[in-house]
Amino acid sequence: MSDAQTQIDQLVKSNDIVLFMKGNASFPMCGFSGRAIQILKACGVDTKTVKTVNVLEDEGIRQGIKTYSSWPTIPQLYVKGEFIGGSDIMMEMYESGELQQVINGQA
Numbered sequence: 001m002s003d004a005q006t007q008i009d010q011l012v013k014s015n016d017i018v019l020f021m022k023g024n025a026s027f028p029m030c031g032f033s034g035r036a037i038q039i040l041k042a043c044g045v046d047t048k049t050v051k052t053v054n055v056l057e058d059e060g061i062r063q064g065i066k067t068y069s070s071w072p073t074i075p076q077l078y079v080k081g082e083f084i085g086g087s088d089i090m091m092e093m094y095e096s097g098e099l100q101q102v103i104n105g106q107a
Contacts, residue, residue: 004064012068012078015051017103020065021075024052032087036075039090043100079103 001009011018017040023029025037025047037047055062055074066072069083077084079102084090093099 002060002064004058004060005068008061008064008068011051011053013081015078016080017045017049018051018053018078019075020053020055020061020078022054022056024054025050029054029056030074032073033075036077036087036090039087039094039099040077040103042094043103045103080105 008020019025019033019036019040021028021030021033021036023033028034028037040047040050053061053065055065062074065074065076069076071083071086073086075087077086077090082102084093084099084102090099093102
């Protein structure tokens, strides 16, 4: 496991909600990352409690997260160590009510 993989693994396992994104919760740097933050807010999540990782600041993390999850795009959401998906999957899960259940520990 590379240093980036180890760092990603620690982030995912030590935070309840982790969002690997471009930018941060206050200043998303792409539309998909912005949408991911809005979906979390719509689920009642205080975005100050979300661990956001700006992949633009670390190329190792930016490439490493794609390998870690076997998912090619950013953003990527993890809840309680489990990979949820990108903004499209987050939106589908939000619309069905499933994302709120996962975040609130009911799933």
